[in-house]
Amino acid sequence: MMKTWLRLAVLVLLISLLAACGGNTDEQESAENTEENTEQMEGTESTEAVTVRDAFGEKTFEETPLKVVALEWTYVEDLLALGVQPVGVADIEGYNSWVDIDAELDQDVVDVGTRQEPNLEMIAELEPDLIITAGFRHEAIQQELEFIAPTLFFDPYPTDETVSQYDEMEETFRTIAKVVQKEDEAESVLEELDAKYEEAKEQIAAADLKTNEFVLTQAFSANQAPTLRLFTPNAMATQIFEKVGLENVYDSGQFEMYGYSEVNVEALPAVEDANFFYVVQDDDNVFENQLQSNSVWQNLNFVQNDQLYPLGGDAWLFGGPLSAMTLVDRIVEVVEEE
Amino acid sequence: MSKSTTRRKSIFLFGVGFLLLFITSLVHISQGQAGYSVMTLLTEVWTNGRVQDVVLGLRLPRVVIGILAGGALAVAGVLLQTITKNPLASASTLGMNAGAHLFVISALIFMPGTLGQFPFLVAFLGAACASLLVMMLVGKAMEPVRVALTGMVVALLFSSITGSLQLIFENETNGLFLWGSGTLVQLDWSGVQFAVGFILAGVGIALLNAKSLDVLTLGEDIATSLGQPVQRVKAFAWISAILLAATTVSVVGPIGFVGLIAPHLVRMMGIKGHQPLIIHSFLWGAILLITADVLARWIQPGQEIPVGAMTALIGGPWLMYLAYKTGKKHSRRQTKLGGHTVSMPYPLLLMAGAMVAVIVTALSVSYGAGSFFSWNDWLNQAYLSPFVWEFRVPRILTAFVVGMLLAMCGVLLQGVLRNPLADPTVLGITSGGGAGAMIFLVLFPAASIQFLPFAAMIGAAVSIGIILLVTWRSNWEPILLALMGVAVSAVGSAIIQIMVVKAKMGVAPALAWLAGSTYAKSWSHLQIVLVVALITIPLGWFLSRKLDLLSFGDDVSTGLGMNVGQTRILAIMLGVAMGAASVSIVGTIGFIGLLAPHAVRRLVGVEHRRLIPLSLLLGGILLVAADFVGRYILAPKEIPAGLVVAVLGTPYILYLLRKT
Numbered sequence: 002m003m004k005t006w007l008r009l010a011v012l013v014l015l016i017s018l019l020a021a022c023g024g025n026t027d028e029q030e031s032a033e034n035t036e037e038n039t040e041q042m043e044g045t046e047s048t049e050a051v052t053v054r055d056a057f058g059e060k061t062f063e064e065t066p067l068k069v070v071a072l073e074w075t076y077v078e079d080l081l082a083l084g085v086q087p088v089g090v091a092d093i094e095g096y097n098s099w100v101d102i103d104a105e106l107d108q109d110v111v112d113v114g115t116r117q118e119p120n121l122e123m124i125a126e127l128e129p130d131l132i133i134t135a136g137f138r139h140e141a142i143q144q145e146l147e148f149i150a151p152t153l154f155f156d157p158y159p160t161d162e163t164v165s166q167y168d169e170m171e172e173t174f175r176t177i178a179k180v181v182q183k184e185d186e187a188e189s190v191l192e193e194l195d196a197k198y199e200e201a202k203e204q205i206a207a208a209d210l211k212t213n214e215f216v217l218t219q220a221f222s223a224n225q226a227p228t229l230r231l232f233t234p235n236a237m238a239t240q241i242f243e244k245v246g247l248e249n250v251y252d253s254g255q256f257e258m259y260g261y262s263e264v265n266v267e268a269l270p271a272v273e274d275a276n277f278f279y280v281v282q283d284d285d286n287v288f289e290n291q292l293q294s295n296s297v298w299q300n301l302n303f304v305q306n307d308q309l310y311p312l313g314g315d316a317w318l319f320g321g322p323l324s325a326m327t328l329v330d331r332i333v334e335v336v337e338e339e
Numbered sequence: 340m341s342k343s344t345t346r347r348k349s350i351f352l353f354g355v356g357f358l359l360l361f362i363t364s365l366v367h368i369s370q371g372q373a374g375y376s377v378m379t380l381l382t383e384v385w386t387n388g389r390v391q392d393v394v395l396g397l398r399l400p401r402v403v404i405g406i407l408a409g410g411a412l413a414v415a416g417v418l419l420q421t422i423t424k425n426p427l428a429s430a431s432t433l434g435m436n437a438g439a440h441l442f443v444i445s446a447l448i449f450m451p452g453t454l455g456q457f458p459f460l461v462a463f464l465g466a467a468c469a470s471l472l473v474m475m476l477v478g479k480a481m482e483p484v485r486v487a488l489t490g491m492v493v494a495l496l497f498s499s500i501t502g503s504l505q506l507i508f509e510n511e512t513n514g515l516f517l518w519g520s521g522t523l524v525q526l527d528w529s530g531v532q533f534a535v536g537f538i539l540a541g542v543g544i545a546l547l548n549a550k551s552l553d554v555l556t557l558g559e560d561i562a563t564s565l566g567q568p569v570q571r572v573k574a575f576a577w578i579s580a581i582l583l584a585a586t587t588v589s590v591v592g593p594i595g596f597v598g599l600i601a602p603h604l605v606r607m608m609g610i611k612g613h614q615p616l617i618i619h620s621f622l623w624g625a626i627l628l629i630t631a632d633v634l635a636r637w638i639q640p641g642q643e644i645p646v647g648a649m650t651a652l653i654g655g656p657w658l659m660y661l662a663y664k665t666g667k668k669h670s671r672r673q674t675k676l677g678g679h680t681v682s683m684p685y686p687l688l689l690m691a692g693a694m695v696a697v698i699v700t701a702l703s704v705s706y707g708a709g710s711f712f713s714w715n716d717w718l719n720q721a722y723l724s725p726f727v728w729e730f731r732v733p734r735i736l737t738a739f740v741v742g743m744l745l746a747m748c749g750v751l752l753q754g755v756l757r758n759p760l761a762d763p764t765v766l767g768i769t770s771g772g773g774a775g776a777m778i779f780l781v782l783f784p785a786a787s788i789q790f791l792p793f794a795a796m797i798g799a800a801v802s803i804g805i806i807l808l809v810t811w812r813s814n815w816e817p818i819l820l821a822l823m824g825v826a827v828s829a830v831g832s833a834i835i836q837i838m839v840v841k842a843k844m845g846v847a848p849a850l851a852w853l854a855g856s857t858y859a860k861s862w863s864h865l866q867i868v869l870v871v872a873l874i875t876i877p878l879g880w881f882l883s884r885k886l887d888l889l890s891f892g893d894d895v896s897t898g899l900g901m902n903v904g905q906t907r908i909l910a911i912m913l914g915v916a917m918g919a920a921s922v923s924i925v926g927t928i929g930f931i932g933l934l935a936p937h938a939v940r941r942l943v944g945v946e947h948r949r950l951i952p953l954s955l956l957l958g959g960i961l962l963v964a965a966d967f968v969g970r971y972i973l974a975p976k977e978i979p980a981g982l983v984v985a986v987l988g989t990p991y992i993l994y995l996l997r998k999t
Contacts, residue, residue: 114975118858122708123975125726141791142859148729226524265524265643267372267397270389295526296396300389 053176056136056156057143065182066130070150072119074100075157076133079174079321081106082190083183089113089127101315102323125149133177153180157319158258166237166260174321194322201245201329208336211308214275215247219261219318220287227287229264231272236260238318241325242278245332250275266297273302278332282314310335349615352608356622360406363629367405368398370636400525404534405632405646406625408523408587409597411538413624414545414617415583416598418576421552421613425486426661427822429598430466430584432490436521436593436647437497438469439585444501462589467581469493491765491825492933496989500982521594521647523632530590541583542621548575549613594647595829596654597624597631603661648836655830659809659823685949688942692956699960700735703967707731709974729861737860738966738980739959740868741925742935744917746958747879749932750951751914754886755907756821759940762932763918766824766911769929770831771802772922777838792923799919802827807911820911855928855981857966864924871920875913876955882910883947890945928981930988931958938991 052061070089071077074096080087081104090096093112111127114120116138124132129150136154139146146152155173158166171191178187217232217239231251232239237260239249250272253262281287288309292298303309312331317324369377373393383390412430419428430436442465446457477489525531545552551572554562562569587594601624602616610619628646631653635644704722705712707730712721722732745763752761763769775798776791783790806823813819885906888896893903921928935958936950943949965983972978 112975114977118856118977118979120708120970120975120977121730121859122726125730126708145730145859145861149726226522226526263643264372265397266526267393270373270393273389291526294529297389297392300392 051179051182053153053179055176056154060151060153062131062151062180064130066151066180068127068129069131069133069181070113070124070127070129072113072116072132072134072139073155073157074116074317075135075170075320075324076155076173076177077106078102078104078323079177080133080181082174082321082323083178083181083186085181085183086110088129089124091116091119099315100317100320100324101313101327102320103326104323121145121149131180153177158260160258162235162256165235165240167240170237170321170325190322194325197326197329198241198244201333204333205246205336210276210336211306212274212276213246213248214250215242215278216249216251216272216275217242217278217318219280221282221285222287222291226265227291229266229268230261231264231268232261232318233257236318237325238328241328242332245329247276247332266292266295269301270297275303276308276310277303278310278312278335280312280314280316280318345611349610349619352610353619353622356619356626360622360626360629363626363633364402364406367402367629367633368394370633371398396527397525400528400531401523401632402629403531404525404591405523405629407531407534407538408591408594409601409624409626409628410621411534411541411583411587411624412594412598412628413601413620414542415580415587416624417602417613417616417620418545418552418580418583419598420602421556422573422576422580423486426603427599427658428486429595430470430580430588431494431593431595431598432486433584434469434473434490434493434497435466435581435584436588436595437494437501438467438472439463439465439588440593441465441497441501442468444504448504460589463585466585466588469497470581470584491828492992496985496992500986500989521592521645521650522643523591523628523646524643534586534590537582537586541579541586542617544575544579544582545617546614548572548579549617552576552613592645592647594628594650596650596657597627599661600654600657601627603657645836648833651829651833652837655826655833658826658829663809663819663823683942685943689952689956692953692960696739696956696960696963699963699967700739703735703963704731706967706971730859733862733865734857734860735963735966737865737868737924738857738962740865740872741857741921741928742931742958742960742962743876743955744868744872744921744958745928745931745962746935746954747876747951748914748917748921749934749958750936750947750954751879751882751886751910751917752932753936754889754947755910755914757890758821759937761821762929763914763922764828764927764929764933765821766915766918767802767806767827767831768799768915768918769922769927770828770835772796772799772919773927774798774831774834774838775801777835781838795923795926796919798831799915799922802831803911803915803919807908855926855984856979857925857962857969858977858979860924868920868924871917875917879910879913880948880951882906882913883951886910886947887945926979926981928962928984930984930992931961934988934991935961 050061050063051065052059054060068088069080069085071080071087072091074092077087077090077096078100081102086107087110089111090106091113092115093106093110095116096106111123113123113127119139121142124146132146132150132152134146134152134154136156137158139154143152143154153176155169155176157169157173159169174191175184175187178184217236219230219232220227222228231253232249233251233253234240234249235257239260243249255262279288288298298304310332312328312335316328316331318328369375369380371393373389375383375390375393379390380394384394385391416429419430419433420426439462442461446461473486473490473493476493477486551562551567554565554567555569555572557565559569562572584598602620604623605616605619608619610616628650631649632646635646635649638644704727705717707727721727749762752763752766753759755761772795776795778798779791779794806820806827809823810819885901888899888901889903889906896903896906918932936954939950939953939957943953961984962980965980965987968987969978969980969983
């Protein structure tokens with residue numbers, strides 16, 4: 002009995018192994034096929050073909066993608082800025098609560114699961130022509146995504162120190178625009194953004210602040226201890242602030258890949274003469290809760306002199322051009338309220 | 340030694356310790372993100388200003404809470420070690436830390452408005468509940484190894500639930516990772532104010548009971564005959580231990596090993612009698628914790644490395660040493676694997692198992708992207724449609740094979756260690772693999788994630804290598820192996836925690852991987868695990884007769900002409916290969932290796948040739964089912980299979996711990 006069972010088990014395993022090999026060859030073949038197709042298309046020099054570069058290399062699109070799935074919020078708003086409604090988005094609920102921009106997602110956009118582990122079959126069912134995501138999240142499922150549709154992977158946090166996060170944002174926006182054939186729209190959005198910076202610059206100058214220096218933080222509590230992300234010069238948000246005429250004073254002294262260093266209250270006396278701009282969630286307001294009783298916080302110059310500027314919990318400091326516009330609006334708003 | 344020289348020695352040591360504490364505290368106060376020089380501190384602390392604010396508002400409270408917490412943990416350790424007569428007892432080995440952590444996280448997620456506002460209270464409740472649970476499960480005997488293992492399993496259980504909550508509620512629990520590993524960060528004196536009363540009360544009760552505790556160490560019978568109210572003394576000691584440990588957990592988070600090391604250090608210095616023991620332990624606990632915090636801030640200035648991880652990093656090797664000593668003393672003990680035979684004929688059981696496997700797999704294959712196949716879909720071979728065939732089918736088959744591997748790994752390890760609680764997690768394979776992967780992620784942030792499995796393999800191999808080397812001279816004695824596993828696991832988790840802090844935002848993929856995920860497994864993954872399975876499972880089968888013999892004990896096996904050491908190391912290597920392969924493919928999925936063989940043993944008894952086939956089936960079924968539930972329950976969101984296994988397996992494991 003036992004021997005028979007063993008033989009059976011081995012047989013079943015062998016069959017599955019064969020199936021596995023078979024499955025893989027199919028995949029390789031289909032990949033080769035697409036490559037051939039690509040070459041053929043390039044040979045005929047279709048006028049429609051667009052070649053762009055993403056984090057993993059060059060990608061060519063023969064036709065304009067109509068159905069796009071975006072797995073990272075930044076690229077969702079990039080698409081919306083170009084007037085393209087994605088067919089699928091990861092974690093729509095989270096998107097709505099963290100990202101506040103003028104353009105809105107249509108009701109019929111499908112939620113395809115979490116940003117970390119999006120539901121591959123759900124994405125496949127939408128039959129997209131293009132998937133856009135961040136390389137650091139989905140490098141491991143590159144093959145799977147590309148099996149569904151051509152996929153663009155971008156890197157919002159360049160490790161190359163000469164590329165600023167802001168430049169990366171603009172470049173990615175332009176790349177997406179090129180692929181979906183909306184380059185004119187992209188330029189007009191960026192022009193609008195530049196005009197907004199100029200206008201904001203004047204408004205802020207007119208507000209006549211005590212100082213033009215600023216420090217920007219996103220704060221949350223680590224149980225009873227508040228943690229502050231102080232943004233460094235390479236951060237996109239810092240550069241937006243600089244574009245409206247404010248001057249960053251915080252530098253951690255080392256390269257911060259994500260554009261901020263996490264510190265506690267002790268780091269604040271060093272920057273206490275600047276204007277303190279902050280993003281904090283209403284239900285986790287560390288400044289009003291935990292820090293009220295802290296003497297270091299209370300005696301800081303910007304606390305004493307009323308130089309605290311809340312930007313609101315849904316000011317997204319990591320997004321695209323539309324988030325940048327929202328951020329500029331918020332800055333002007335809080336500065337003028339004074 | 341006469342009484343007066345003992346006393347003199349004690350006073351001398353106290354003086355030395357006090358001086359040490361004073362110096363480390365001063366170093367501690369000079370550290371911080373504000374980066375003031377010692378001169379600045381000395382000159383400006385006396386006048387109103389930033390320096391004074393920082394020292395009085397942040398640094399002094401931190402050092403004071405460190406002294407209080409370290410001392411309290413050490414005293415709790417002394418008490419627990421005395422009442423359980425267990426040199427390995429401490430707040431962390433009794434699961435208090437994990438309990439507190441789980442309660443705090445749950446309160447924050449589910450009742451942020453009400454209970455979330457009282458973290459101290461919630462943590463206190465959690466710690467108390469967890470320690471009560473462990474005590475209940477261990478039963479009256481309180482034998483050291485059993486307590487350590489039970490505490491570890493309870494802690495594992497709680498922390499996997501905590502992990503799943505953190506993953507699902509990513510944004511709500513964002514800042515809690517640090518506290519989850521213990522941190523001394525203080526913003527004002529409120530933590531000290533909260534803790535000081537409880538800790539003084541706890542230490543006070545302990546000191547008042549010191550004489551009675553001395554008598555208790557002579558044995559309960561002698562104590563009773565000397566007219567001691569044994570039950571009352573024990574109850575008071577328990578209460579003060581829980582009070583001390585829970586208070587610390589609630590203020591500074593779970594910090595392990597201080598309660599284990601400090602009392603031992605003091606005993607090694609030759610301090611005897613509970614009164615001096617308690618006082619000296621308090622002092623040395625404080626020194627240890629402050630030193631650990633100094634080291635943490637020295638390694639990574641400007642950022643918080645959890646001090647709990649530091650103490651684990653230092654304490655892990657210490658635990659190994661203790662385990663080595665304790666294990667020697669207890670090496671004659673054997674745990675019965677326990678098994679029943681149900682009257683159902685074996686072939687019928689096998690058939691039933693195979694049927695369930697087919698049904699579960701078919702059900703899982705029929706579900707995806709939010710809907711089930713209809714009968715027509717089955718008839719039209721919808722499972723061959725490209726996306727189902729590329730995404731769903733390989734994922735489910737991989738889950739099945741990995742489940743089989745994990746179960747087989749459990750069978751081998753439990754057979755070798757003669758311990759029904761052994762599984763890849765207990766031997767440190769899982770956390771070693773996790774540590775390897777995390778180190779890789781931090782050291783090579785730009786490297787392709789494809790190499791992650793290899794890093795995990797190396798990590799698992801290194802940790803098991805250490806365990807085997809240390810236990811080599813005892814001929815890989817089972818209980819020693821298990822205890823070394825606990826120690827190596829602790830160090831591995833400490834490394835994971837430190838690396839998570841260092842890696843900052845890049846940890847989201849790591850957390851998902853650590854939770855154990857069958858997400859996006861492809862045909863190539865299936866190929867790898869199949870090859871491993873085809874090599875290792877037959878080898879395990881080949882070893883099964885020898886494993887049967889092993890269960891009669893070393894002497895019998897040797898008498899029958901078997902090379903016990905060789906068999907053990909072969910089986911362990913095999914088990915490790917299976918465990919490491921699984922870890923490298925699906926991350927840290929625990930419990931299946933523990934659960935499947937154990938459940939099957941209750942059906943068919945301990946004979947390995949009957950045990951193995953059914954365990955393989957059950958392991959596969961369990962992981963496929965977990966994968967299905969994870970895909971189904973919150974669709975389109977997916978819950979990692981490892982978390983589903985942990986949550987679904989919880990009731991059974993609690994039951995199992997009670998029974999064995």
